[in-house]
Amino acid sequence: MPQPTPILHHFDQSPFSEKIRIIFGFKKLAWDSVRISRIMPRPDLMPMTGGYRRTPTMQIGADIYCDTQIIIRELERRYPTPTLFPAGNAGMPWALGMWTDRPFFQSTVNLVFGFIGDKVPQDFIADREKLRGGKFDIAAMTAALPQMRDQFRANVDWIEAQLGDNRPWLFGEFGLADVSAYMNVWYARQSLAAMDEMMKPFPRTAAWEERIRAIGHGTRTEMSSADALEIAAKAQPESPVFGDPTDPNGRKPGDIVSVMPDDYGKIPVRGEIVSLSAQHIAIRRSDERVGEVVVHFPRAGFLVVPG
Ligand SMILES: N[C@@H](CCC(=O)N[C@@H](CS)C(=O)NCC(=O)O)C(=O)O
Known part of the structure; x- marks a missing residue:
């Protein structure tokens, strides 16, 4: 099956977004670009992220990726060639x-x-x-x-x-x-x-x-935030459920947690764990405008708290 097109919610002056645009270029990907405002409010984005407000965010259907670390991990997983980790430089x-x-x-x-x-x-x-x-x-x-x-x-x-x-x-x-x-x-x-x-x-x-x-930046096509929201609303999250048997805190799928960055923009996003590992946590949440979404975060630099 063909891969769904990644949607990047970003603004042109954003340096963290530039990382992802270059990776689209390196992997020769086609992507949809939703230009967001440089400042809040971002009324069509918050229903998807659950409050996470840093830039960029990547959307694939009803799966939402917050922070460049997790965006890059997902792009590398979906499009492993050419790799961003050559010659055994994996860590x-x-x-x-x-x-x-x-x-x-x-x-x-x-x-x-x-x-x-x-x-x-x-x-x-x-x-x-x-x-x-x-x-x-x-x-x-x-x-x-x-x-x-x-x-x-x-x-x-x-x-x-x-x-x-x-x-x-x-x-x-x-x-x-x-x-x-x-x-x-x-x-x-x-x-x-x-x-x-x-x-x-x-x-x-x-x-x-x-x-x-x-x-370069690969093949970029502009999309409106309303269209992106509609894509999320019509799609089902595709993230499988799996636990982490070595989680040092005994967290498991089904637990309710809040996730937030540990440095700035510390807005907790609350949901039910779908999957987790040393490097990611995916939580399910729902919103009246988009329905059910799964929001993905990295672990390094992020806090996960119960409830
Ligand atoms: N660790 C985050 C940092 C992202 C970040 O700080 N982005 C800046 C823009 S380049 C930001 O969020 N500014 C505030 C905003 O856009 O709301 C990441 O890797 O995505």
């Missing part, structure tokens, strides 16, 4: 994501917004304060620009060093590590007039960036 590229997606990303965000400064719209600031549960302090980011330049430079210098023997990709062959690290360079490139200047000391990284950009 470390994921672990590297904890660097690219957290400290490297946070310093890139601060660098970008420090540069943009007082041109950042007030409604965006208010939205990101809600997301963070704390101040989105543009003045502090601007004041910290020298520090953030240093951080960005130190991070990019690691990429440059890894490419130092003229290898084309971080682990030799193209893979997840390249995609994850690229996200930050791409993000800075979108926003910083000084990027060419900043990348001058890093010619290998600049050439690597070009090679990744050339991969």
Whole structure:
């Protein structure tokens, strides 16, 4: 049977979404693009995610994937060739994501917004304060620009060093590590007039960036959020039920839990466990607009609490 087309709920400026767009390109996939607003509310998306609000989200029928970690895992499962984990590199590229997606990303965000400064719209600031549960302090980011330049430079210098023997990709062959690290360079490139200047000391990284950009985004077709919602409403979730005999907390299918990120956007999504493992948890929930959906989350960086 042909695979259903993945639907990505994203916005064009989103660096985490860029990871997934590049993976669509690498795997030469056709995908549907639902452009969401950069800030809340997202009234056609929340019925599917149950409140999870970070970007992007992937939808396949009535299965919803929250966070790039689980989106990538699912894309690799459905479309294993070409692989993002060549030459036996099955674990470390994921672990590297904890660097690219957290400290490297946070310093890139601060660098970008420090540069943009007082041109950042007030409604965006208010939205990101809600997301963070704390101040989105543009003045502090601007004041910290020298520090953030240093951080960005130190991070990019690691990429440059890894490419130092003229290898084309971080682990030799193209893979997840390249995609994850690229996200930050791409993000800075979108926003910083000084990027060419900043990348001058890093010619290998600049050439690597070009090679990744050339991969492209696969075949993208725009779709409305209403159509995506209707697809979910008409589809049945396809996730099989299975337990994890080695779950250290004795969780099992049928248990009611709430799942949320451990860093920001900590909105609990409540449902009944359908399946779980060391790296994923899938929960069933229902909503009056979409009916039954199964929402999938990664485990690293996420909290699972009873009830
Ligand atoms: N760990 C998440 C992080 C996603 C993330 O922080 N995305 C940013 C946009 S690039 C976001 O959610 N911003 C707030 C929003 O879109 O509501 C992932 O890998 O998907």
